[in-house]
Amino acid sequence: MANSWWELQITCDPSLEDTIFWRLDKFGCKGTASEKKSDGFLVRAYLPRSQVQLLDLAALSLWLRQDALLVDMPAPSMCWQLMDEEDWASSWKQYWQPQEIGDRFLINPAWLPTPETERLVLRLDPGVAFGTGNHATTQLCLEALEMRIDEDAQGEVLADIGCGSGILSIGALLLGASKVYAVDTDPLAVQATGSNRELNKINHESLIVDKGSVELVKKLSHEQPVDGVVCNILADVIIQMIPHVAAIAKPSAWGIFSGVLLEQAADVADALERNGWLVAAIWRRQDWCCFNVRRT
Numbered sequence: 001m002a003n004s005w006w007e008l009q010i011t012c013d014p015s016l017e018d019t020i021f022w023r024l025d026k027f028g029c030k031g032t033a034s035e036k037k038s039d040g041f042l043v044r045a046y047l048p049r050s051q052v053q054l055l056d057l058a059a060l061s062l063w064l065r066q067d068a069l070l071v072d073m074p075a076p077s078m079c080w081q082l083m084d085e086e087d088w089a090s091s092w093k094q095y096w097q098p099q100e101i102g103d104r105f106l107i108n109p110a111w112l113p114t115p116e117t118e119r120l121v122l123r124l125d126p127g128v129a130f131g132t133g134n135h136a137t138t139q140l141c142l143e144a145l146e147m148r149i150d151e152d153a154q155g156e157v158l159a160d161i162g163c164g165s166g167i168l169s170i171g172a173l174l175l176g177a178s179k180v181y182a183v184d185t186d187p188l189a190v191q192a193t194g195s196n197r198e199l200n201k202i203n204h205e206s207l208i209v210d211k212g213s214v215e216l217v218k219k220l221s222h223e224q225p226v227d228g229v230v231c232n233i234l235a236d237v238i239i240q241m242i243p244h245v246a247a248i249a250k251p252s253a254w255g256i257f258s259g260v261l262l263e264q265a266a267d268v269a270d271a272l273e274r275n276g277w278l279v280a281a282i283w284r285r286q287d288w289c290c291f292n293v294r295r296t
């Protein structure tokens with residue numbers, strides 16, 4: 001199996017789902033999906049075979065057990081198998097269904113027909129990139145975008161740092177933003193955002209996507225500051241990034257920062273306030289929170 005993938009199957013108590021998603025994301029898993037079973041939750045995740053050794057998988061299994069024990073929950077059980085690329089590409093798709101998010105969005109898997117709806121339909125094939133809309137952090141960002149891009153904020157220009165599948169960039173454009181600079185350090189995410197741009201019939205001038213991070217936005221925008229920044233990455237990356245975000249943002253800019261676990265919220269709030277961002281609201285879902293901020 002030249003291009004093979006590990007499929008991990010983790011059976012767990014439903015309350016551990018978020019912690020497990022977080023751990024899998026940190027480990028580098030792609031295309032995670034979960035399914036309700038009679039005896040709890042089954043989480044599936046996928047990883048290129050070349051990326052990890054058996055020993056790494058054993059370590060991951062141990063971390064998952066430790067994470068559960070820390071919160072006094074029964075340890076999840078994990079098993080794994082190899083599958084070839086073709087099977088992988090179709091395997092998780094059967095578990096992913098259309099999903100309404102917030103008041104305005106319907107996330108529709110690209111391979112399903114578009115339903116009749118008043119909602120803004122965001123068609124998506126995330127490939128191996130993060131961002132199906134299933135994760136609480138993505139949902140919080142989409143809901144925060146709904147609030148930010150209202151009738152008074154039509155035509156704004158945004159930066160989406162860590163764009164993954166492009167879900168937030170496309171969501172912002174559907175709400176009325178005029179242009180988004182989307183960047184991600186993972187070339188597969190850049191590719192996925194590009195394909196999803198086509199899928200949603202968005203032109204290349206409105207959604208500019210490239211491999212990189214906050215510094216690249218400055219170059220892509222020819223140093224024209226943006227009206228808003230959305231960034232759904234893990235807390236430690238956000239904390240390192242915050243000092244550089246002001247360089248791409250207007251003095252009146254707003255920001256949405258998610259991917260932050262509740263216990264990391266205080267550190268992120270400190271970093272934001274030290275760098276001239278006023279925390280207007282912190283929204284919470286399960287173990288995650290999302291910062292709605294404005295430059296002071």
Ligand SMILES: C[S@@+](CC[C@H](N)C(=O)[O-])C[C@H]1O[C@@H](n2cnc3c(N)ncnc32)[C@H](O)[C@@H]1O
Nearest residue numbers: 130131138162163164184185186189213232233
């Ligand atoms: C949690 S995913 C978010 C994807 C999508 N924006 C969403 O909300 O569902 C985080 C993304 O950030 C990317 N990333 C991680 N560190 C980064 C960095 N320093 N700069 C830019 N992107 C980064 C990852 O490759 C990943 O695609």
